[in-house]
Every structure is written in structure tokens, then in C-alpha cells.
Amino acid sequence: MKAKRVLVLAALVFFLIQCAAAQRNTLNSSSEWSALRRLRSSLGLRARDWPIKADPCRNWTGIECREGRVTVISVSGLRRSRVGRMNPRFAVDALANLTLLETFNASGFLLPGSIPESFGYGLPGLRVLDLRSCAVNGAIPSSLGSLSRLKYLYLSDNSLTGNIASSLGQLNELLVLDLSRNFLTGSIPASFSMMSKLSTLDLSSNFISGTVPAGLGSIFSLLVLNLSDNSLTASIPGELGNLSRLVELDLSKNSFSGALPVELGGLRSLKGMRIGSSGLEGQLPEGFFSGLAQLEVVVLSENKLDGRIPSEVWSFPGLRLIDISANNFTGELPSTGLNGNVTQAIFNFSNNMLYGSLNSSIRFFNLTDLSGNFFQGKVSDDSRRNATLDRNCLQVLPDQRSSADCKLFYSERGLQFDDFGASGPTDSPSQVSASKKNRRRVYILIGVFGGLALSVVMVVILVLLLRKCCNKGIPDQGGIADKGPAPDGDGQMVPKEPSELSGLGDVFSYEQLAHVTSEFSESNLIKHGHSGDLYQGILENGTIVVIKRVDLHSFDRESYIRELEIFGKISHTRFVPLLGHCFEHEHEKLLVYKYMPNGDLASSFYRATDLEDESLQSLDWITRLKIATGAAEALSYLHHECNPPLVHRGVASFVKNECSVPHCMLYFPTRADKTATAYVLS
Numbered sequence: 300m301k302a303k304r305v306l307v308l309a310a311l312v313f314f315l316i317q318c319a320a321a322q323r324n325t326l327n328s329s330s331e332w333s334a335l336r337r338l339r340s341s342l343g344l345r346a347r348d349w350p351i352k353a354d355p356c357r358n359w360t361g362i363e364c365r366e367g368r369v370t371v372i373s374v375s376g377l378r379r380s381r382v383g384r385m386n387p388r389f390a391v392d393a394l395a396n397l398t399l400l401e402t403f404n405a406s407g408f409l410l411p412g413s414i415p416e417s418f419g420y421g422l423p424g425l426r427v428l429d430l431r432s433c434a435v436n437g438a439i440p441s442s443l444g445s446l447s448r449l450k451y452l453y454l455s456d457n458s459l460t461g462n463i464a465s466s467l468g469q470l471n472e473l474l475v476l477d478l479s480r481n482f483l484t485g486s487i488p489a490s491f492s493m494m495s496k497l498s499t500l501d502l503s504s505n506f507i508s509g510t511v512p513a514g515l516g517s518i519f520s521l522l523v524l525n526l527s528d529n530s531l532t533a534s535i536p537g538e539l540g541n542l543s544r545l546v547e548l549d550l551s552k553n554s555f556s557g558a559l560p561v562e563l564g565g566l567r568s569l570k571g572m573r574i575g576s577s578g579l580e581g582q583l584p585e586g587f588f589s590g591l592a593q594l595e596v597v598v599l600s601e602n603k604l605d606g607r608i609p610s611e612v613w614s615f616p617g618l619r620l621i622d623i624s625a626n627n628f629t630g631e632l633p634s635t636g637l638n639g640n641v642t643q644a645i646f647n648f649s650n651n652m653l654y655g656s657l658n659s660s661i662r663f664f665n666l667t668d669l670s671g672n673f674f675q676g677k678v679s680d681d682s683r684r685n686a687t688l689d690r691n692c693l694q695v696l697p698d699q700r701s702s703a704d705c706k707l708f709y710s711e712r713g714l715q716f717d718d719f720g721a722s723g724p725t726d727s728p729s730q731v732s733a734s735k736k737n738r739r740r741v742y743i744l745i746g747v748f749g750g751l752a753l754s755v756v757m758v759v760i761l762v763l764l765l766r767k768c769c770n771k772g773i774p775d776q777g778g779i780a781d782k783g784p785a786p787d788g789d790g791q792m793v794p795k796e797p798s799e800l801s802g803l804g805d806v807f808s809y810e811q812l813a814h815v816t817s818e819f820s821e822s823n824l825i826k827h828g829h830s831g832d833l834y835q836g837i838l839e840n841g842t843i844v845v846i847k848r849v850d851l852h853s854f855d856r857e858s859y860i861r862e863l864e865i866f867g868k869i870s871h872t873r874f875v876p877l878l879g880h881c882f883e884h885e886h887e888k889l890l891v892y893k894y895m896p897n898g899d900l901a902s903s904f905y906r907a908t909d910l911e912d913e914s915l916q917s918l919d920w921i922t923r924l925k926i927a928t929g930a931a932e933a934l935s936y937l938h939h940e941c942n943p944p945l946v947h948r949g950v951a952s953f954v955k956n957e958c959s960v961p962h963c964m965l966y967f968p969t970r971a972d973k974t975a976t977a978y979v980l981s
């Protein structure tokens with residue numbers, strides 16, 4: 300027995316020594332020698348890394364051999380020679396002569412160009428192909444499906460386009476398929492379901508459309524499935540719930556419809572479920588998560604999910620993060636029964652429709668974001684340490700919703716609202732009469748103080764009026780008639796000349812402006828606008844301006860006033876700045892805008908490249924993108940940031956003059972910073 304064991308041990312040692320020797324062997328195949336030399340020159344590698352005179356197996360960086368034959372080539376991390384840098388290409392034909400090659404790793408080594416169709420046919424022994432971040436472009440050649448021994452295929456972070464070759468499904472030895480962060484289109488080939496050994500499938504950040512093939516649910520070996528950031532549609536197939544070994548599921552940023560299939564409750568090994576921003580709707584049935592005992596991270600944010608939060612969420616043993624923000628979840632948080640481990644987790648429940656009291660539950664949490672809900676009641680200081688609580692209906696705290704919003708929410712659901720402490724939601728019958736008395740007392744107090752406040756306000760107004768009248772003796776035309784800026788949002792008011800001129804720039808005299816436009820001559824006329832004529836002029840200080848002359852005999856007074864009001868409010872870099880005005884004449888008003896030297900957008904877009912005039916070349920795509928971004932910023936400002944939001948109608952360009960409706964916008968590219976500015980014209 301002992302002798303036998305010694306023999307086995309000796310054999311093992313011998314084998315190990317053999318292996319070590321093989322590792323250190325020298326290249327003894329002349330065809331491989333020449334193939335490596337060809338590869339060296341086609342990739343332009345440096346003599347420092349691949350010294351031409353030395354033995355590749357022993358002295359070339361990234362080369363490994365077995366029995367005198369090359370099995371591994373890794374050019375990852377190598378640099379090209381100066382000559383090699385001049386024309387980097389996907390030039391690796393020589394690999395086909397290395398018939399025992401198992402690994403080709405060029406991760407991070409630039410190989411611009413497309414993978415030739417022949418690539419897959421010459422490398423029957425290839426097990427590992429790593430072309431991450433190689434600047435490879437073009438389509439994935441279907442010949443890759445012939446690399447029948449391939450186990451690892453990494454093509455991520457390139458510029459691959461076109462459909463995913465369905466032949467890849469033939470790679471039935473494949474363990475990892477990573478095509479993420481490319482420009483792939485088309486749908487996920489149904490043939491993928493045949494890759495029965497696959498453990499990682501990453502197709503994220505492409506432009507893949509269509510449905511998720513139900514067949515993916517039969518790749519039982521799958522550990523990681525990442526289809527995020529694509530354009531996948533329809534519902535998530537319930538078959539995915541059969542992936543009982545799956546650890547990471549990322550389906551976020553897609554355009555799915557329908558509910559989260561209950562079958563996903565079968566993902567027994569799942570640790571990370573990320574399905575945010577993916578168009579999910581409907582409810583999560585109670586018990587949905589109960590089979591998912593391993594869950595650590597759940598992200599379902601920015602969907603349209605509603606209903607209640609399944610209660611088992613509160614007892615996950617390993618939970619680290621649950622983000623269900625920006626949905627329509629409703630209900631109360633549990634006040635007891637939280638698992639001790641849950642308190643370690645980060646909870647993001649913001650922007651839902653959760654309500655009820657937080658007094659007892661919140662102190663169980665470590666970090667919570669509960670903002671944008673309808674929680675009510677008081678929260679003690681020490682329990683809100685790690686919580687974000689703004690935009691709720693909570694007492695005492697700042698930045699809460701308006702009482703009206705909260706009341707509406709609670710009354711719509713037939714719930715009792717404490718009205719920020721004005722009334723208790725849980726008045727016991729014995730307390731009712733007392734609280735009624737209290738309420739009456741509150742009303743009386745409100746009456747008394749309200750009356751007092753009103754009188755104070757009136758006195759203040761009187762004093763102000765008196766001061767205004769007595770200040771300069773005679774009030775000027777605009778004075779009392781225009782009393783103060785009208786409160787925002789009062790659209791029904793008959794527009795008057797805005798007395799608040801601070802937003803309207805400098806005051807110019809009529810003569811001054813007539814002078815700079817050569818008495819409003821035809822040669823200075825830019826165009827007859829919808830609401831006034833536009834003239835170009837140069838001020839004394841050299842500033843080129845556009846002067847808009849509004850003749851109130853022929854133009855609508857209202858729209859002109861509205862234009863002024865808008866400019867009184869707008870201050871944003873994306874809008875052509877209003878430099879000043881002249882209101883001297885009763886029926887002729889002048890507005891002075893900065894001149895945008897590069898013409899309008901329409902002519903820039905449609906202009907063909909003009910070799911004679913370099914400044915007027917048609918726009919490149921980067922510029923166009925910047926203009927689109929600029930226009931979007933301007934629109935976003937009008938819609939969301941200025942208060943009240945501005946309603947404009949058409950969005951039009953200058954020359955084509957589609958401005959037949961008030962408040963259309965014009966965009967001018969300014970070449971200096973290659974961005975766009977918008978101009979609101981009424």
C-alpha cells in the first residue's frame with residue numbers, strides 16, 4: 300500500500316516537473332516562428348516587448364507555449380512602436396498559423412477595424428477571445444460561431460454595429476458572453492438558449508430591441524444576466540424565473556410593459572435584482588419576494604409600479620439596498636416586526652404615495668430616503684438622523700407639502716389626516732370633546748391673530764402708498780396706475796406696460812436708436828416680423844444689435860407687452876439677451892436685442908459647404924448635437940424652471956418664418972462656443 304502511494308506521488312512529481320519544463324520550453328516550430336514575426340510586424344509591437352532575436356516562448360511578453368507551440372498570446376497592456384502607431388489596424392491574420400492557440404487577449408490594445416469574416420475559421424482551438432476596449436467596429440462575424448471550443452468571448456466597449464450573429468448560439472462550450480457597451484441592434488437571437496453552459500450573458504448598453512426570448516429561461520447555468528440599457532419591449536418572460544442559479548439580474552433601462560412576472564419569485568439564488576426605469580407597471584403581489592431569500596439589492600425605481608410594498612421586504616436577512624423610488628407604491632410602513640439585519644440597509648422609498656405615521660418605524664432604519672411621500676405626524680429628532688423627509692405632510696419639519704395637497708391625498712383615500720397637528724388622526728372618543736374645544740379655541744385664536752395681521756398689513760400698505768405719493772411730488776405716468784408688479788400667474792389681467800423695468804436692460808433714446816439704424820432704413824431692415832420690424836444696427840460702443848420696432852398702430856399691443864413680461868423674467872444663457880428698450884413714443888416701442896452674428900439655424904442647417912466663405916460652412920454633427928442640447932435646455936427652462944412656466948407655441952426657425960403664432964422660439968447658433976441660443980419672439 301505504502302509503496303503504491305509513493306509511486307503515485309513520484310509520478311505526480313514527475314508530471315509536475317514535466318509541466319514546468321514544458322512551460323519553459325522553446326519555440327521549435329518554424330511556421331509558428333514566422334507567424335509570430337508576421338503578427339509582430341502587423342501589430343507594430345516594440346522590440347522591448349517582443350525582442351526579435353530572443354525566443355518567443357521564453358522572452359516575449361504575453362506569449363505562453365506548450366511543447367514548443369504557442370498557446371497564449373496577450374498583447375493587452377503592450378504598446379506599439381512609433382511606426383506601429385501610425386497605422387493601427389485589426390491585422391491578426393497570422394494567428395491562423397498558430398494552430399494550438401487557445402487564448403488571444405488584446406483587451407485595451409487598439410485594433411481599429413472590423414473583425415474579418417475569416418477570423419473564426421482559422422482558430423479551431425481558441426478558448427478565450429478577449430477584445431474588450433479594442434476600438435473594433437463593424438459587425439460581429441458569424442464565423443465566430445465556428446469557434447466551437449470557445450469558453451470566454453469578450454467584445455465589450457467597442458463600436459460593434461449590426462445584428463448579433465445568431466450563429467453565436469452554436470457556442471455550446473461558452474461560459475461568458477459579453478457584448479456590452481457597443482452599438483448592436485436587432486434582437487436577441489433565440490439560438491442563445493442553446494448555450495447550455497453559459498454563466499454570464501451581458502448584452503447591456505446596446506440598442507437591442509424586440510423581446511427577451513423566453514428560451515433564456517432554459518440556460519439553467521446562468522449566474523449573471525445583464526440586458527440593461529437597451530430598447531427591449533413587451534413583457535419580461537416568466538420563464539426567466541426558472542433560472543434558479545441566477546445571482547445577478549439586471550434588466551433596467553428598457554421599455555418593457557406589463558407587470559413583473561410572479562415567476563421571478565423562483566430565482567432562489569438571486570442577490571441583485573435591478574429592474575429600474577424599465578416601464579414596469581402593476582403590483583408586486585404579497586409574497587413576491589419570499590422565495591428570494593438571498594436578495595441583497597433590489598432596484599425597481601422609476602417604474603409605474605403601484606399597490607403595497609410586499610411585507611416580506613422587511614425581513615430579508617441580507618438586504619443592503621432597496622430602491623423603489625419614483626413609483627406609485629402606497630400604504631403605511633410597518634411599525635414593528637423589522638428584522639434586525641434590515642436596519643443595516645439603505646432604503647429609498649422617495650417619490651411614492653406612502654402615507655401614515657413614521658413615529659415608530661423610522662428609527663429602525665439606517666439610511667432612508669422617504670421624501671416625496673405623504674407621511675404625517677411627528678418625527679422625533681433622534682429617529683430622523685439618517686432620513687430624508689422633505690415633501691411629506693410631517694409636522695414641524697421644513698420643506699413639506701402644502702396642507703391642501705395633503706388634505707386632498709388623505710381625503711381621496713378616506714384616511715384621516717392630522718393636518719400638521721391641527722387635528723389628531725387617532726382621537727379616541729373620550730378625547731373628542733376635548734379636542735373639539737381645543738379646535739374652537741384654535742379658531743378663535745386664528746380669528747384674533749388673523750384680524751390683527753390684516754390690520755398691520757393694511758397700515759403698511761397705506762404708509763407705502765403715502766410715501767410713494769409724497770416722495771417726488773408728482774407721480775410719473777406709469778406711477779400709481781400700474782401699482783406694483785402684478786402677481787404672477789394672473790393671466791386674465793389686461794396687460795399694461797410693465798412698470799418693473801429692471802429686467803429690460805438699458806434705456807435708449809429714440810434718436811440714438813434711429814441713428815444707429817440709419818433712420819430705420821431699408822438697408823438695415825433684417826425682416827418684417829410677425830410682431831414688429833427687425834433692424835440691425837451698431838451702437839456707439841461697437842455692439843451689434845437687433846432693434847425691434849413695434850408700431851402699436853399695426854401690431855397687437857398685447858403680444859408686445861407679453862414679450863416684455865417674458866423678458867422681465869427670463870434670465871438664461873440660452874436666450875438671446877435683451878439689452879435695452881425705448882418707450883419714448885406712445886405708439887412706437889423699440890426693443891434692443893443682442894445681434895447673433897451667425898445667421899439663423901435654418902440657413903446653417905441647409906447651407907451647403909461653401910469653400911469661398913469659411914465662416915459659413917454647414918454644421919458638423921457635433922455642432923448640431925450641441926445646438927439640439929442648447930435648444931433642449933432653453934425649452935426645459937421655459938417649461939420647468941421659470942416660474943410660472945412659459946407657454947410658447949411653435950418652435951420655428953428664422954428664415955422659414957413659421958412664426959405665425961405668438962411666442963415662437965428662434966434658435967441661433969453662435970459659432971464662438973458652438974452652442975445655440977434661443978430667442979423668444981411674440
Ligand SMILES: *[C@@H]1O[C@H](CO)[C@@H](O)[C@H](O)[C@H]1NC(C)=O
Binds near residue numbers: 333334396
Ligand atoms: C499560414 O497560413 C496560411 C493560411 O492558412 C497559409 O497559406 C500559409 O502557408 C501559412 N504559413 C505558414 C508559414 O505555414
Ligand SMILES: *[C@@H]1O[C@H](CO)[C@@H](O)[C@H](O)[C@H]1NC(C)=O
Binds near residue numbers: 352358
Ligand atoms: C531570455 O530569458 C532568459 C530567462 O528566461 C534569459 O536568461 C535570457 O537572457 C533572455 N534572453 C534575451 C535575449 O533576453
Ligand SMILES: *[C@@H]1O[C@H](CO)[C@@H](O)[C@H](O)[C@H]1NC(C)=O
Binds near residue numbers: 321325
Ligand atoms: C519541440 O519541443 C518539444 C519539447 O520542448 C518536443 O516535445 C517536440 O517534439 C519538439 N518538436 C519538434 C518538431 O522538434
Ligand SMILES: *[C@@H]1O[C@H](CO)[C@@H](O)[C@H](O)[C@H]1NC(C)=O
Binds near residue numbers: 373375376
Ligand atoms: C486579458 O488581459 C487583461 C490585462 O492583463 C486581464 O485583465 C484580463 O483578465 C485578460 N482577459 C482574460 C479573459 O483573461
Ligand SMILES: *[C@@H]1O[C@H](CO)[C@@H](O)[C@H](O)[C@H]1NC(C)=O
Binds near residue numbers: 480503525528548573
Ligand atoms: C449591467 O451593465 C451595466 C452597463 O454595462 C452596468 O452599469 C451594470 O453595473 C451591470 N449590472 C450588473 C448587475 O453588473
Ligand SMILES: *[C@@H]1O[C@H](CO)[C@@H](O)[C@H](O)[C@H]1NC(C)=O
Binds near residue numbers: 516517537538540
Ligand atoms: C419554465 O417556466 C415556465 C413558466 O414560467 C414553465 O411553464 C416551464 O415548465 C419551465 N421550464 C422548465 C424546464 O422548468
Ligand SMILES: *[C@@H]1O[C@H](CO)[C@@H](O)[C@H](O)[C@H]1NC(C)=O
Binds near residue numbers: 602603604625626627
Ligand atoms: C401614479 O398614479 C397617478 C394616479 O393615481 C398617476 O397620475 C401618475 O401618473 C402615476 N405615476 C406613475 C409614476 O406611474
Ligand SMILES: *[C@@H]1O[C@H](CO)[C@@H](O)[C@H](O)[C@H]1NC(C)=O
Binds near residue numbers: 638640
Ligand atoms: C442577519 O444576517 C446574518 C448573516 O447575514 C444571519 O446569520 C442572521 O441570522 C441574520 N439575522 C436575522 C435576525 O435574520
Ligand SMILES: *[C@@H]1O[C@H](CO)[C@@H](O)[C@H](O)[C@H]1NC(C)=O
Binds near residue numbers: 622624625647667687
Ligand atoms: C433615492 O432615489 C432618487 C431617485 O429616484 C435619488 O434622487 C435619491 O438621491 C435617492 N436617495 C438616496 C438616499 O440615495
Ligand SMILES: *[C@@H]1O[C@H](CO)[C@@H](O)[C@H](O)[C@H]1NC(C)=O
Binds near residue numbers: 644666
Ligand atoms: C449604515 O449604513 C452604512 C452604509 O451602508 C454602513 O456603513 C453602516 O455600518 C450602517 N450603520 C448601521 C448602524 O447600520
Ligand SMILES: *[C@@H]1O[C@H](CO)[C@@H](O)[C@H](O)[C@H]1NC(C)=O
Binds near residue numbers: 676724
Ligand atoms: C405612532 O403613531 C400611531 C398613530 O399616530 C400611534 O397609534 C402609535 O401608538 C404611535 N407609536 C409610538 C411608538 O409612538
Ligand SMILES: *[C@@H]1O[C@H](CO)[C@@H](O)[C@H](O)[C@H]1NC(C)=O
Binds near residue numbers: 665666684685
Ligand atoms: C446613521 O446615524 C448614526 C448615528 O447618528 C451614524 O452613526 C451613522 O453613520 C448614520 N449612517 C449613515 C449612513 O449616515
